[in-house]
Amino acid sequence: MECMGDRATLLDTGRFERQHAGEAAEAFDHADADAAPEATGGWNAAAMDAAMDFAEAAADTVETEARHRRAADDGDAASMSVLGAMLLRRGDLDGAEPYLRAATAAGDRAAANNLGVLLHQRGYPDEAAGWWRVAAVAGSAAAAHALGRHHRERGDEPAAEYWLRQSAEQGHALGAYALADLMEHRGDTGYESWLRVAAEQGHREAAYRLARALERRSPRREPVDTLTGVAITVDAPPPDGDGDDTAGSVEQWYRQAAARGHRRAALHLGAILEKRGEVKEAGRWYLSAARDGEPRAACALGFLLRDAGDEESAAVWWLRAAQDGDGNAANALGALHAARGEYQTAERWYRAATDAGDVNGAYNLGLLFAAQGRTAQAEQWYRRAAYAGHREAANALAILLLQAGDPHGAEPWFSKAAEAGSVDAAFNLGILYAGRDDDRTALGWYERAAAAGHTEAALQVGMARLRDGDEREAERHLRCAAGSGSAEAAFRLATVLDARQSPPEPHTLGQPQAPKTECEEWYERAAEQGHRRAQVRVGMLAAARGDVAEAGRWYREAAEAGSRNGAFNLGLLLARDGNEREAALWWSRAARAGHGRAALRLALLAARRGELAEGRRWCARAVELGPAEVAERAARLSEALHQELTA
Numbered sequence: 001m002e003c004m005g006d007r008a009t010l011l012d013t014g015r016f017e018r019q020h021a022g023e024a025a026e027a028f029d030h031a032d033a034d035a036a037p038e039a040t041g042g043w044n045a046a047a048m049d050a051a052m053d054f055a056e057a058a059a060d061t062v063e064t065e066a067r068h069r070r071a072a073d074d075g076d077a078a079s080m081s082v083l084g085a086m087l088l089r090r091g092d093l094d095g096a097e098p099y100l101r102a103a104t105a106a107g108d109r110a111a112a113n114n115l116g117v118l119l120h121q122r123g124y125p126d127e128a129a130g131w132w133r134v135a136a137v138a139g140s141a142a143a144a145h146a147l148g149r150h151h152r153e154r155g156d157e158p159a160a161e162y163w164l165r166q167s168a169e170q171g172h173a174l175g176a177y178a179l180a181d182l183m184e185h186r187g188d189t190g191y192e193s194w195l196r197v198a199a200e201q202g203h204r205e206a207a208y209r210l211a212r213a214l215e216r217r218s219p220r221r222e223p224v225d226t227l228t229g230v231a232i233t234v235d236a237p238p239p240d241g242d243g244d245d246t247a248g249s250v251e252q253w254y255r256q257a258a259a260r261g262h263r264r265a266a267l268h269l270g271a272i273l274e275k276r277g278e279v280k281e282a283g284r285w286y287l288s289a290a291r292d293g294e295p296r297a298a299c300a301l302g303f304l305l306r307d308a309g310d311e312e313s314a315a316v317w318w319l320r321a322a323q324d325g326d327g328n329a330a331n332a333l334g335a336l337h338a339a340r341g342e343y344q345t346a347e348r349w350y351r352a353a354t355d356a357g358d359v360n361g362a363y364n365l366g367l368l369f370a371a372q373g374r375t376a377q378a379e380q381w382y383r384r385a386a387y388a389g390h391r392e393a394a395n396a397l398a399i400l401l402l403q404a405g406d407p408h409g410a411e412p413w414f415s416k417a418a419e420a421g422s423v424d425a426a427f428n429l430g431i432l433y434a435g436r437d438d439d440r441t442a443l444g445w446y447e448r449a450a451a452a453g454h455t456e457a458a459l460q461v462g463m464a465r466l467r468d469g470d471e472r473e474a475e476r477h478l479r480c481a482a483g484s485g486s487a488e489a490a491f492r493l494a495t496v497l498d499a500r501q502s503p504p505e506p507h508t509l510g511q512p513q514a515p516k517t518e519c520e521e522w523y524e525r526a527a528e529q530g531h532r533r534a535q536v537r538v539g540m541l542a543a544a545r546g547d548v549a550e551a552g553r554w555y556r557e558a559a560e561a562g563s564r565n566g567a568f569n570l571g572l573l574l575a576r577d578g579n580e581r582e583a584a585l586w587w588s589r590a591a592r593a594g595h596g597r598a599a600l601r602l603a604l605l606a607a608r609r610g611e612l613a614e615g616r617r618w619c620a621r622a623v624e625l626g627p628a629e630v631a632e633r634a635a636r637l638s639e640a641l642h643q644e645l646t647a
Contacts, residue, residue, distance in 0.1 A: 065083065065086060067079075068082050068083040068086070069083055072099055072102075077102070077103050077106035077107070077108050077111075078103075078108065080099045080100070080102050080103035080106070080108070080111065081099070081100070081103035081108045081110050081111040081114070083096075083099050084096045084097075084099035084100035084103060084111060084114060084115075085100075085110070085111075085114050087099065088100070088114055088117065088118055088121075093118055093121060093122060096114075096118055097115070097118055099111075100114055100115040100118060101115060104131065104134070107138075109134075109135045109138040109139065109140045109143070110135070110140065112131045112132075112134045112135035112138070112140070112143065113131070113132060113135040113140050113142050113143040113146070115128075115131045116128040116129070116130075116131040116132040116135065116143065116146060117146075119131065120146075125150060128146075128150070129147060129150045129151075131143075132144075132146045132147040132150065133147055136163060136166065136167075139170075141166070141167045141170035141171065141172035141175055142167070142172060142174075144163045144164070144166040144167035144170070144172070144175060145163070145164060145167040145172055145174050145175035145178060147163045148160045148161070148162070148163035148164035148165075148166075148167060148175065148178060148179070149164075149178055151163065152164075152178075152182060157182065157186070160182060161179065161182060161183075164178050164179040164182060165179055167179075168194055168197065171197075171201070173197075173198045173201035173202065173203045173206070174198070174203070176194045176195075176197040176198040176201075176203075176206070177194070177195065177198040177203050177205065177206045179191075179194045180192070180194035180195040180198065180206065180209075184213075191213075192210060192213050192214075195209055195210040195213065196210055199253055199256065199257075202256075202260065204256070204257040204260035204261065204262045204265070205257070205262065207253040207254070207256040207257035207260075207262070207265065208253070208254065208257040208262050208264060208265040210253045211250045211251075211253035211254045211257070211265070211268070212268075214249065214250045214253070215250055247272075250272070251269065251272050253265075254266075254268050254269040254272065255269055258285060258288070258289075261292065263288070263289040263292040263293065263294040263297065264289070264294065266285040266286070266288050266289035266292075266294070266297065267285070267286065267289045267294055267296055267297045267300070269282075269285045270282040270283070270284075270285035270286040270289065270297065270300060271300070273285065274300075274304070279304060282304065283301060283304050285297075286298075286300050286301040286304065287301055290317060290320070290321075293324070295320070295321040295322075295324035295325065295326035295329065296321070296326060296328070298317045298318070298320050298321035298324070298326070298329065299317070299318060299321040299326050299328045299329040299332065301314075301317045302314040302315070302316075302317040302318040302321065302329060302332060303332070305317065306332075311336065314332075314336075315333065315336060317329075318330075318332045318333045318336070319333065322349065322352060322353075325356050326356065327352075327353040327354075327356035327357060327358025327360065327361060328353075328358065328360075330349045330350070330352040330353035330356060330358070330361065331349070331350065331353045331358060331360050331361055331364055333346075333349040334346045334347070334348075334349035334350040334353065334361070334364055334368075335364070337349065338368060343368065343372065346368060347365065347368060350362075350364045350365045350368060351365065354384075359385050359388040359389070359390045359393075360385075360390070362381045362382075362384045362385035362388070362390070362393065363381070363382070363385040363390050363392060363393040363396070365377075365381040366378045366379075366380075366381035366382040366385065366393060366396060366397075367396070369381065370396070370400070375400065375404075378400060379397065379400055379401075381393075382394075382396050382397035382400060383397055386413060386416070386417075389420065391416075391417045391420035391421060391422040391425065392417070392422060392424070394413045394414075394416045394417035394420070394422070394425065395413070395414065395417040395422045395424050395425040395428065397410075397413050398410040398411070398413035398414040398417065398425065398428065399428065401413065402432070407432060407435075410432070411429075411432060414428050414429045414432060415429065418445070418448070421452075423449050423452040423453065423454045423457075424449075424454070426445050426446075426448045426449035426452070426454070426457070427445070427446065427449040427454050427456060427457045429442075429445040430442045430443070430444075430445035430446040430449065430457065430460060433445065439464070443460075443461065443464050445457075446460045446461050446464070447461050450477060450480065450481075453484070455480075455481050455484040455485060455486045455489070456481070456486065458477045458478070458480040458481035458484070458486075458489065459477070459478070459481040459486050459488055459489045459492075461473075461477040462474045462475075462476075462477035462478035462481060462489065462492065462493075463492065465477060466492070466496070471496060474496065475493065475496055478492055478493040478496065479493060482522060482525070482526075485529075487525075487526045487529035487530065487531040487534065488526070488531065490522045490523075490525045490526035490529070490531070490534070491522070491523065491526040491531050491533060491534040491537075493522050494519050494520075494522035494523040494526065494534070494537070497517075497518055497519035497522065498519045498523075501517065501519060520538070520541055523537050523538045523541065524538055527554060527557075530561065532558045532561050532562065532563035532566060533558075533563070533565070535554045535555075535557050535558035535561075535563065535566060536554070536555065536558045536563055536565045536566045536569060538554045539551040539552070539553075539554035539555040539558065539566070539569060540569070542554065543569075543573075548573060551569075551573060552570065552573050554566075555567075555569045555570035555573060556570055559586060559589070559590075562593070564589070564590040564593035564594060564595040564598070565590070565595070567586040567587070567589045567590035567593070567595070567598070568586070568587060568590040568595050568597060568598045568601075570583075570586045571583040571584070571585075571586040571587040571590065571598065571601065574586065575601075580605060583605075584602060584605055586598075587599075587601050587602050587605075588602060591618070591621060591622075591625075594625055595625065596621075596622045596624075596625030596626050596627060596630040596631070596634075597622075597630055599618050599619075599621040599622035599625055599630075599634070600618070600619070600622040600630050600633060600634050600637075602618040603615045603616075603617075603618035603619045603622060603634060603637055603638075604637070606618060607637065607641060612641045612644055612645050613645070615637070615638075615641050616638050616641045616642065616645075618634075619634040619635070619637050619638035619641065620634075620638065622634035623635055623638070
């Protein structure tokens with residue numbers, strides 16, 4: 001159940017990297033909303049507002065409009081143009097048209113552009129294009145931009161590029177953005193330079209897309225962030241040698257777009273900051289984007305709050321995101337309720353994630369049902385996720401089939417998961433082939449998993465190399481596994497290093513202790529992780545140094561964990577200190593666990609006490625357990641005790 005809701009499981013989908021269906025259209029809307037004065041050619045309300053911005057200062061009061069109206073009625077072309085723009089912005093097309101036509105006839109290019117806006121609003125695009133051409137030829141960058149978009153909508157890309165380039169080269173932000181969009185659509189190089197031109201003039205969508213382009217072009221990419229699912233990249237200098245395109249410039253453009261209200265830029269900026277550890281600022285940008293309706297930011301904000309210990313607030317944002325169709329958030333809510341034991345509610349949210357198209361929802365349903373022992377339902381959901389390409393679901397399905405006694409059914413799913421990059425599946429294939437005594441194939445899969453960082457696989461490779469006599473390779477893999485926390489690997493590495501050392505000199509009282517060797521440090525690391533054989537070995541090394549208290553501590557820890565060697569050695573220490581009663585208790589435990597020397601010690605102890613029958617019983621146990629040297633001594637002692645009994 002721990003896996004449900006884990007960010008690496010729920011969010012490792014790359015979903016944040018995908019363009020949404022409405023993104024291209026939204027780009028135009030945002031671009032027009034950021035337009036400069038005289039601006040745009042009027043494709044929607046935001047565009048028309050931008051086109052009218054040049055008249056805003058003059059439209060502050062009714063008196064100002066009245067003054068322009070009087071001047072326009074007296075034949076002033078400039079006032080006609082301004083008044084027509086004011087009326088157009090207000091939506092009074094009938095009132096605006098005569099003033100704009102009159103100003104256009106008087107040679108006012110802004111009026112010609114705005115007349116094109118008006119005609120486009122009325123549904124006469126061809127006539128609008130005619131007036132935009134008039135204004136564009138007269139030098140209007142806004143009209144050239146509008147005319148370029150008009151031609152692009154009609155599929156005439158050469159004409160579109162010509163007019164958009166005219167607009168862009170005059171410094172028009174929307175023209176530069178639209179030209180970049182056209183060039184990127186066609187796969188032309190150089191589109192980034194026009195995005196930069198638009199971004200430098202404050203165009204927020206251009207800044208966002210420039211940042212995204214720099215990220216995609218970067219040759220060094222880090223994995224998808226497990227907290228937000230947004231891929232964070234570290235930029236290297238691009239092929240053309242422009243050293244400015246660094247990770248810092250990516251952040252700069254995201255920051256510029258986010259500051260102007262671009263919610264997706266705020267999401268990515270938050271992810272960059274969070275990756276860098278600046279969690280508070282990341283949270284502010286996530287919050288900004290979430291309030292603007294970005295469900296992915298609401299989901300990421302929920303994870304930040306969860307990590308800060310505020311699960312209730314996290315659930316509020318996850319709920320908001322999930323209701324907006326975010327599968328990640330639905331999965332997080334499912335995990336939250338599953339952790340509380342509210343399995344029905346968890347199931348509902350996992351189903352919601354699945355319905356939202358998130359394959360992790362199906363996988364988590366499989367985990368949920370498997371944890372409840374509902375194997376048939378678990379298999380059903382694992383299959384659904386596996387068929388959709390979820391590699392961990394394929395691995396989980398294979399494990400389920402293996403547990404059900406169907407290794408042949410499990411193998412193809414393990415293979416599918418491993419080929420898709422599941423390290424656990426590669427390791428499991430190694431186990432599967434090892435169980436069939438196909439050690440060569442098993443080793444191949446272990447090596448593949450070990451190369452991807454699987455600790456237990458590295459241990460298995462190290463052990464195999466030891467068996468083959470390749471100590472150098474064995475040490476390399478054992479170091480990898482031990483460094484990743486494997487106690488068994490640490491112990492085996494220590495034994496490899498131990499075998500290379502010369503026997504230690506006996507410790508002399510008063511002699512300073514030698515520093516610990518690397519071998520002893522690895523033994524201690526394994527011992528601290530509870531490895532019983534390592535604990536015994538550390539105790540032996542401590543005893544060799546004369547540190548009886550330390551030796552006793554490690555022997556006792558090993559003995560209490562069930563180590564018969566630990567129990568035997570602890571008994572030796574206790575007997576040496578004169579505590580034969582407790583020593584006998586530990587030797588008894590060791591002998592019952594199969595330690596022949598402990599049985600022999602008990603026989604000798606019984607003989608000294610005169611308990612001859614008890615001594616013979618332990619002698620018989622020692623003969624049975626061995627080894628040969630112990631069995632021989634026990635047999636002689638048993639015979640002597642027998643003669644004593646029958647004398």
